[in-house]
Each structure stands twice: as C-alpha cells, then as structure tokens.
Amino acid sequence: xxxxxxxxVQLEVLRYNPxxxxxxxxxxxxxxxxxxxxxxxxxxxxxxxxxxxxxxxWSCHMAVCGSCGMMINGEPKLSCHAFLRSYEGVIRxxxxxxxxxxxxxxxxxxxxxxxxxxxxxxxxxxxxxxxxEGEYKQTPAQLMKFRQYSMCIxxxxxxxxxxxxxxxxxxxxxAALTLAHRYNLDSRDGGxxxxxxxxxxxxxxxxxxxxxxxxxxxxxxxxxxxxxxQMKITSSIDWxxxxxxxxxxx
Amino acid sequence: METISTDVxxxxxxxxxxxxxxxxxxxxxxxxxxxxxxxxxxxxxxxxAEGGAAGVIKPDDSFDMHFDDTVGGxxxxxxxxxxxxxxxxxxxxxxxxxxxxxxWNREADGSVAVRPFGxxxxxxxxFAADKSGFHILHTLFQTSLQFPSITRYDExxxxxxxxxxxxxxxxxxxxxxxxxxxxxxxKAVIIAGxxxxxxxxxxTNGAIKTGDGMAMAYRAGAPLKDMEFVxxxxxxxxxxxxxxxxxxxxxxxxxxxxxxRRYLQDYGMGPETPVGQPQLKTMxxxxxxxxSQAYWHELQKGNTVTTQWGECVLLDMRHLGxxxxxxxxxxxxxxxxxxxxxxxxxxxxxxxxVVHYMMGxxxxxxxxxxxxxxxxAAGECxxxxxxxxxxxxxxxxxxxxxxxxxxxxxxxxxxxNLPTANTAALNARAEQTQQRISELFSRSDGTESMSGLxxxxxxxxxxxxxxxxxxxxxxxxxxxxxxxxxxxxRVILTDKSSVFNTDLFQALELGSMLDCAEAVTVGALARKxxxxxxxxxxxxxxxxxxxxxxxxxxxxxxxxxxxxxxDVVITKSPPGVRDYSGxxx
Numbered sequence: 156x157x158x159x160x161x162x163x164v165q166l167e168v169l170r171y172n173p174x175x176x177x178x179x180x181x182x183x184x185x186x187x188x189x190x191x192x193x194x195x196x197x198x199x200x201x202x203x204x205x206x207x208x209x210x211x212x213w214s215c216h217m218a219v220c221g222s223c224g225m226m227i228n229g230e231p232k233l234s235c236h237a238f239l240r241s242y243e244g245v246i247r248x249x250x251x252x253x254x255x256x257x258x259x260x261x262x263x264x265x266x267x268x269x270x271x272x273x274x275x276x277x278x279x280x281x282x283x284x285x286x287x288e289g290e291y292k293q294t295p296a297q298l299m300k301f302r303q304y305s306m307c308i309x310x311x312x313x314x315x316x317x318x319x320x321x322x323x324x325x326x327x328x329x330a331a332l333t334l335a336h337r338y339n340l341d342s343r344d345g346g347x348x349x350x351x352x353x354x355x356x357x358x359x360x361x362x363x364x365x366x367x368x369x370x371x372x373x374x375x376x377x378x379x380x381x382x383x384x385q386m387k388i389t390s391s392i393d394w395x396x397x398x399x400x401x402x403x404x405x
Numbered sequence: 406m407e408t409i410s411t412d413v414x415x416x417x418x419x420x421x422x423x424x425x426x427x428x429x430x431x432x433x434x435x436x437x438x439x440x441x442x443x444x445x446x447x448x449x450x451x452x453x454a455e456g457g458a459a460g461v462i463k464p465d466d467s468f469d470m471h472f473d474d475t476v477g478g479x480x481x482x483x484x485x486x487x488x489x490x491x492x493x494x495x496x497x498x499x500x501x502x503x504x505x506x507x508x509w510n511r512e513a514d515g516s517v518a519v520r521p522f523g524x525x526x527x528x529x530x531x532f533a534a535d536k537s538g539f540h541i542l543h544t545l546f547q548t549s550l551q552f553p554s555i556t557r558y559d560e561x562x563x564x565x566x567x568x569x570x571x572x573x574x575x576x577x578x579x580x581x582x583x584x585x586x587x588x589x590x591x592k593a594v595i596i597a598g599x600x601x602x603x604x605x606x607x608x609t610n611g612a613i614k615t616g617d618g619m620a621m622a623y624r625a626g627a628p629l630k631d632m633e634f635v636x637x638x639x640x641x642x643x644x645x646x647x648x649x650x651x652x653x654x655x656x657x658x659x660x661x662x663x664x665x666r667r668y669l670q671d672y673g674m675g676p677e678t679p680v681g682q683p684q685l686k687t688m689x690x691x692x693x694x695x696x697s698q699a700y701w702h703e704l705q706k707g708n709t710v711t712t713q714w715g716e717c718v719l720l721d722m723r724h725l726g727x728x729x730x731x732x733x734x735x736x737x738x739x740x741x742x743x744x745x746x747x748x749x750x751x752x753x754x755x756x757x758x759v760v761h762y763m764m765g766x767x768x769x770x771x772x773x774x775x776x777x778x779x780x781x782a783a784g785e786c787x788x789x790x791x792x793x794x795x796x797x798x799x800x801x802x803x804x805x806x807x808x809x810x811x812x813x814x815x816x817x818x819x820x821x822n823l824p825t826a827n828t829a830a831l832n833a834r835a836e837q838t839q840q841r842i843s844e845l846f847s848r849s850d851g852t853e854s855m856s857g858l859x860x861x862x863x864x865x866x867x868x869x870x871x872x873x874x875x876x877x878x879x880x881x882x883x884x885x886x887x888x889x890x891x892x893x894x895r896v897i898l899t900d901k902s903s904v905f906n907t908d909l910f911q912a913l914e915l916g917s918m919l920d921c922a923e924a925v926t927v928g929a930l931a932r933k934x935x936x937x938x939x940x941x942x943x944x945x946x947x948x949x950x951x952x953x954x955x956x957x958x959x960x961x962x963x964x965x966x967x968x969x970x971x972d973v974v975i976t977k978s979p980p981g982v983r984d985y986s987g988x989x990x
Binding site: 219280 | 547
C-alpha cells in the first residue's frame with residue numbers, strides 16, 4: 156500500500172462581486188491537495204479552509220449534473236473532471252466564457268435555457284396512442300441513431316468553446332441544436348418540420364462554421380459538430396425538395 | 406417582500422417535482438404552477454441514478470412477485486396498501502416516460518428491455534444503459550418545457566413554509582442571484598426536495614442533497630418518519646464515494662475478499678452461483694442492506710483488502726468482457742478509470758459501502774399527503790412507506806414518478822373550495838423568515854465556523870450511526886448532534902454579500918442537515934431491534950412485537966424531538982423470513 160501523494164497547488168481564480176467590485180480580478184490561493192484530486196476538490200478545500208467567500212456551483216462530482224463548468228487554463232472543463240495531475244504550475248480558473256458573470260465562477264445561463272426551450276426538445280408524436288396500448292416499438296438500431304445525441308448534460312462547455320457563439324450571440328448553439336436533432340432522429344417523433352423554423356435558419360445550423368471545438372470539449376462525447384453537419388444536409392434536401400423538384404412540397 | 410400568487414408551489418425540480426408539475430399542467434391547464442428549485446432542473450440529483458427503474462412488464466413477471474420482493478426487501482416495514490398502489494402504477498409511469506421519449510434500452514424486437522437487480526425475483530428493471538436517472542430527469546425536464554402554465558423559479562432557495570389556519574399556504578424563498586426574498590402564496594405546496602445523504606462524510610449524494618425539504622416540513626409541524634433507516638450502497642468508489650451501480654452485479658459482476666472468496670455465501674446469501682451466471686435474489690443479487698452488512702463483517706474478520714484509500718473488497722467484472730461492459734456499463738468504466746485509475750475490463754475494482762439513500766422522510770400516506778393539510782411530498786424527501794426498512798434498487802426512480810404524479814392529483818383535490826387566504830397572516834409569517842435571515846447576516850456574537858460544525862456533524866454520523874449501531878454509540882450521537890444544533894445558533898457568516906452567497910446557502914443547508922441528523926439519531930436510539938438497514942449490535946433480532954411500527958419524530962424547536970409510533974399497514978403479507986439463499990432450501 157502506497158500512501159496518497161500530496162501536492163501544494165497554486166490556483167489563480169477570477170473573482171467578481173457585483174456588490175463591491177467595479178471589475179473582475181484574479182486572486183491567488185495555495186492549498187495542499189492530494190495528487191489524485193480534481194480542480195473542484197481544490198476549490199472546495201479553499202472554500203472550507205481558506206476563503207468562504209469564494210463562489211462556484213457544483214453537485215454530483217461525477218461529471219453528470221453539468222453544474223461545475225469553468226475555464227481551466229483557458230479551456231472549458233468540468234472542474235470535477237479536471238485532474239490536478241494534468242496540470243503543472245499555477246492553475247488559472249475562470250468562469251465559463253461567453254456567459255455573463257453573476258459572481259466569481261458563477262455565470263448566468265439564461266440565454267442557453269431560453270434557446271433550449273425554443274428548439275422544442277420533446278417528442279411531438281408521429282402518431283398518438285394511449286398508454287394502455289403499451290410502448291412504441293423501437294429497435295436497438297433505431298435507438299442507436301439518436302442515443303449519442305441524447306447524452307448532453309447541458310453543461311454549456313460547447314457554448315464556451317464555440318467561436319461563433321462568442322461572435323453571434325443569436326446563434327442557437329451546439330447543445331440546443333443537437334437536442335433538436337436528437338428528437339428529429341427519434342423513430343417516435345414527427346416534429347421535425349415544427350423544429351425547422353428555429354433550426355434551419357441563420358440563427359440555427361447555418362450559423363455554424365464547423366470549427367468543431369464543441370465536440371472537442373464535450374465531456375459526454377455527444378459530438379455536436381456531427382449533429383449540426385447532419386442537420387445542414389437534411390435542411391438542404393428540404394430546400395431542394397421544396398424549390399427545385401416539380402411537385403415537391405409547396 | 407414581493408409576493409408571487411400561484412395555485413400550486415412545488416419545491417424541488419428533480420424527478421418527483423417535474424413529474425408533479427407535468428401532471429398538474431396536463432390535468433388542469435388553467436392552474437398556475439410555480440416550480441421552485443435551488444438548482445436548475447437538470448442539475449437535480451436524479452441525474453446521478455444509474456441502474457434503472459422497476460415495473461412489471463414481461464409475461465413471466467407478476468404484480469404479486471413485485472409486491473413480495475418489495476415487502477420482504479423492506480423487512481416488512483413497508484405499508485402494504487402503498488406497495489399495492491405503487492406496483493400497479495409503476496408500469497404505466499414507465500410507459501408514459503417511454504411515450505415522452507426516454508431512451509430505454511430495447512430488445513431486438515423493439516420492446517423495452519429489462520435487467521436483473523438486487524432483491525428482485527424477476528428481471529423487471531427498465532434501464533437506459535447505466536444512465537437511467539440522467540435520462541429520466543432530462544426526459545421530464547424537456548417534456549415540461551412545452552407547458553406554459555409551469556413557471557420555473559430556478560436557483561431560488563426555499564426557506565420556510567407559510568402555515569396559517571392549520572393549512573400550508575405557501576413558502577418563502579430567496580432568489581440566489583439577487584439575495585432578495587420572495588413569498589409564494591399557494592393553495593397547496595408539494596415538497597420534492599430530495600434526500601439528506603450529505604450529513605454523512607462518505608456518500609454517493611451530490612452536494613445539494615442536504616435535506617432542506619425534509620427540514621422545512623419538519624419545522625412546520627409535519628413529522629419525519631423512519632429516519633433511522635439509512636441505506637448504504639454496497640459498491641462505492643473508495644475515494645470519491647461515486648456510485649458503481651447495482652447493475653454491475655446484475656450483469657454478472659462478483660464481490661470477492663482478499664482471499665478471492667465470494668464472501669456473500671457466508672452471510673445467508675449462498676450457496677455460490679457460477680461466475681458470469683447471476684441468479685436472481687441471491688449472492689451478488691441480494692438486497693443492499695445485507696450486502697453492505699456482509700462487508701462490515703469481512704472488515705471485522707480482517708478479510709478486506711488494504712488500499713491507499715482504506716479497507717475495501719473487490720468488485721470483479723472482468724469476465725463480462727469489453728463489449729458487454731461498453732454496452733451496458735459505460736459510465737461505470739469511465740468513473741473507475743477516471744477517479745481510481747482502474748480499467749474494469751482488465752482489473753477488479755476496490756469498493757466499499759457508501760451512504761446512498763434515506764428510506765425515511767416527511768411522513769406521507771399513499772395519496773402523497775402529509776399530516777399537515779395543504780402539504781404534499783414525493784420522492785426521496787418523503788416517506789410514503791414504500792421502501793420500509795430497506796429500499797430495493799430500482800424502486801426509487803419509479804417512486805418519483807408514481808408519487809410525484811399522485812401528489813399533483815391530491816393537490817388538485819385539496820384546492821377545490823378552499824376558504825379565502827388570510828394574506829395579512831401569511832405576510833406576517835413571511836416576515837419571520839426575513840428576520841431569521843437578517844439576524845444571521847447581522848449576528849455579531851457568532852463564534853462557530855460553518856465548515857467546522859459541518860465536519861463535526863459528519864464525523865458524528867459516521868462514527869455513531871453507521872451500518873452497525875449500539876446503545877452507547879447512539880447515545881453519544883444523540884447528545885453530540887443536539888449540542889451541534891445549539892452551537893449552530895452561533896454560526897457566523899464570513900460572506901455578507903447579497904449576490905449568490907454560497908457561504909449563506911451552505912450555512913442554511915447545514916441547519917437543514919442538523920435537523921435531519923437529529924431525527925436519524927433519535928429514531929435509531931429508540932428502535933431497540935435490528936431490521937433492514939437499521940442494525941443494532943445490542944439488539945440483533947427483528948422485534949415484531951414491539952417495533953413493527955413507524956418511528957415518527959416531531960420537531961420541538963431547540964429541544965430534543967418527540968418520538969411516537971404509527972402502525973405498519975399489513976394487508977396480506979404477515980412478517981416472515983427474508984430468504985436470499987437462491988434455489989437452495
């Protein structure tokens with residue numbers, strides 16, 4: 156049995172309190188951590204032992220609740236899944252990029268929440284049937300078509316990584332569009348056309364410049380970039396059917 | 406203080422709260438619904454549930470078998486009328502989720518697939534890989550977005566229930582972003598605030614599981630029921646406490662001690678079954694209380710493995726093979742790899758029991774109603790007496806749905822023909838919340854640090870109210886928690902800001918946890934028997950003559966709470982022997 160290794164960790168944390176500060180500033184903390192800890196553990200130790208006024212969100216500590224997204228050395232990360240062993244020297248911790256700061260590492264997700272709702276992320280049934288008639292049959296192959304896109308934990312790291320969202324705040328963005336795609340691909344759903352008015356617009360998939368940063372930072376391996384590409388293709392086919400094929404949808 | 410008038414206020418927006426909100430909106434679209442939560446809905450701890458949700462759906466299964474598994478699993482402390490209602494509603498609710506898009510795993514023919522789970526005689530656990538709770542939560546949240554009558558108050562920390570004329574008529578809450586207090590005047594209130602596992606230091610529970618809903622109801626006069634029954638999940642990661650789902654064993658994983666022996670066979674769960682061929686309701690598919698208790702005995706015998714994270718046993722899944730592991734247990738593989746550095750495809754993973762779930766909670770009946778008129782509760786914060794002395798894995802995700810919906814229907818019944826509210830009286834009650842918060846901010850004689858008190862509470866609970874308990878340890882636990890509640894009156898805030906002040910919220914959460922911890926310790930001391938998850942070294946047998954009853958704990962301000970008892974409802978299954986010896990008789 157080898158004892159757990161300890162390490163003195165230096166954190167440089169962005170602080171901002173709208174009650175008292177005119178602008179954000181960095182604060183340095185030094186805290187003894189175990190080598191196997193994550194950045195969130197270090198922050199919790201700072202809060203418990205050094206500075207109770209430091210604020211951040213967290214809950215599950217297993218990368219599924221999506222609360223603890225932050226910029227760590229400039230990269231969007233879940234702090235519960237950012238291992239100290241991956242970092243050397245001072246670790247810089249800032250709130251998620253592209254969202255307004257409420258306080259310290261806490262950002263306001265209002266814009267994301269609104270966009271999520273706009274894409275109608277729920278089943279619009281192809282054919283309604285009562286519960287008494289049992290389940291809709293869905294083969295494993297049909298499930299696999301959309302399952303990956305249902306794994307999004309709404310952590311918003313992809314919004315913080317997306318250069319397009321940074322430039323064009325109207326962009327619906329990777330997670331919400333991917334969720335629309337998830338329902339479009341579900342064999343139980345008939346709502347694709349209802350979603351098109353939001354999805355197939357310039358605020359929608361056509362704003363995406365396919366940088367792919369969203370997929371690189373996604374902690375749930377959802378691959379929003381591929382979802383958006385697939386949506387562009389189906390939207391293009393819609394357009395061709397509508398405009399170029401005689402007898403297509405008017 | 407701004408007043409928000411609504412018809413039904415729901416506190417908590419996890420599985421139970423969302424299910425209640427949708428049921429209200431569907432049943433009567435004219436109702437105004439306020440959904441209040443200290444976190445955004447998708448952060449709720451329902452998301453961390455892994456294994457699945459039980460409901461009779463396959464032709465070889467029956468309601469009677471689900472009934473017997475649940476009642477026996479709960480060591481006959483379940484109310485059998487409640488179990489009866491639950492098992493019949495369960496498949497309907499799971500089908501409803503299917504219609505709403507939940508990505509349940511499927512059989513080749515497209516029907517819903519089921520997996521084995523601990524203590525269940527048949528395969529009846531519906532699952533979405535090992536992220537079942539996550540998918541249930543997101544399906545409910547996303548479905549809820551289509552109902553305009555549901556108004557969400559995300560990141561509002563609920564503080565006190567407003568009770569007047571013997572009825573619950575609202576709640577006060579703080580908008581966390583601004584620090585401003587609001588009062589919600591409501592004809593009915595549903596609490597769906599989750600459990601309180603964070604009173605223990607080693608827990609699968611997220612940071613938010615601090616018993617706020619339980620404590621709020623308790624302070625307002627609703628009793629807490631059966632709080633001494635705390636479930637240890639047998640298989641947690643030894644460093645972070647992260648849950649490795651029971652599905653690990655359902656799919657065929659085995660538990661071995663340092664000698665490589667499958668030790669469960671030595672604790673009434675044998676004989677040994679062939680590796681890779683799990684048999685229902687025996688060995689690794691025994692109930693959680695028994696499997697966790699077996700660990701404790703192995704520890705006493707020196708049969709555990711000493712690791713850098715402390716004493717452990719080993720969960721071995723190597724024989725399942727990489728393909729099955731990736732298909733059925735992808736999250737487990739990720740968690741063990743990331744946090745422990747163990748690839749479960751190649752190595753056995755060290756684990757130990759970890760606090761997971763509160764069987765107890767706000768006392769409710771089968772209609773999800775508390776004894777306080779106008780107040781309803783559902784989910785882990787409630788004790789509807791489905792789970793008795795030990796919950797079976799995969800019953801609680803369904804409980805959220807069945808009783809979340811039922812709470813909504815009961816609330817609708819309650820609000821018909823109510824007398825007019827006395828607004829002045831409610832305002833006066835809300836003013837008391839204001840004073841409580843102001844006093845906390847302006848306290849000048851504070852001497853106690855929040856994190857210090859919290860550490861003492863956790864240490865006390867771990868030391869004295871663990872898997873096995875004794876008179877002496879519980880006496881110490883009761884007096885220590887009581888002392889901490891007195892000292893909590895002098896807790897000091899370091900942060901006096903109004904905006905997103907987590908120093909304040911952690912202090913309030915500590916107050917909730919201390920109230921709940923006192924109910925746990927007092928109930929455990931008074932129950933002089935061993936039943937399910939409550940095991941006494943000094944009273945080793947179940948005592949149906951004196952303790953076939955629910956512990957009811959009543960809040961008495963800063964004094965020690967009052968304890969009385971309520972009979973268990975037995976309809977058709979008299980207390981019997983819990984047999985987990987498989988086919989061997």
